[in-house]
Amino acid sequence: MCRWTPSVAHLCPEPALGTTAGRPLSSPSAASLCLACFTLLLVTAGTATGACPPGVGHEPLQVLASGVNCSWTLERHARSYNHLEGDVRLRRLYSANKFFLCVDKTGKVDGTRRKNYADSLMEIRSVSVGVVAIKSVSTGLYLAMSKKGTLFGSVKYNPSCKFKERIEENGYNTYASLRWKHSGRQMFVSLNGRGKPRRGHKARRRHPSTHFLPMLPS
Known part of the structure; x- marks a missing residue:
């Protein structure tokens, strides 16, 4: 439904449908599941690679796509005054x-x-x-x-x-x-x-x- 890659497919399982007291369980919306999976993916990727957190150095999607470690904790960009x-x-x-x-x-x-x-x-x-x-x-x-x-x-x-x-x-x-x-x-x-x-x-x-x-x- 919102699988990103095979390596992280387990982070976003297919929603299960069932019944409770004869009433069908409502499945979570696709948007909410995708948002939850994307948030977890960001946390996992940032912890594993040491990549820049959102808003620092690179946009989150750019960091995930490139896998670049920008060492934001070790270097500070000089500001121009x-x-x-x-x-x-x-x-x-x-x-x-x-x-x-x-x-x-x-x-x-x-x-x-x-x-x-x-x-x-x-x-x-x-x-x-x-x-x-x-x-x-x-x-x-x-x-x-x-x-x-x-x-x-x-x-x-x-x-x-x-x-x-x-x-x-x-x-x-x-x-x-x-x-x-x-x-x-x-x-x-x-x-x-x-x-x-x-x-x-x-x-x-x-x-x-x-x-x-x-x-x-x-």
Whole structure:
């Protein structure tokens, strides 16, 4: 009725008809029997061959037809994030120390508690995968870091304006200079407990001073 191959014929026996108290037993529908046989066949084939489960790597029918083991438990396909390049977001970077990062017209980087302060509205642009440029919308200056780890506002975009953006386990973002390191260690954008920028080499990824929450402008 719904025999797939001779090797699995025993999985789908012919329905038996009989009587109970003089009434004929109704036979299950062909569709329900075929569905049951197909489900059991998938489970058996996946267990025996280690083939990809449904929806991973191949369609179930393709896996059964080819018998290919795609080793889905051993390999993970690399994802492409190239679509993020050129992405632009308007955000205010709110630090875990409760300050908004800002860059004034003189190029000074500071922190403010004023929620709607004009100099704290930033344009965060993805320049490559995982790398962003941060620019103050009101002043047009780019956030940059010097070789010594000092933050400043740059009129022109240059390699010192590139930061590696990473989402940490607590949901906050960190921004590390792509160009500069100190003794092989990354240097991070950081605001201390008074809202003043810290030198990049004095900040560490785990420090709250380096953690920023990109907030939508209100």
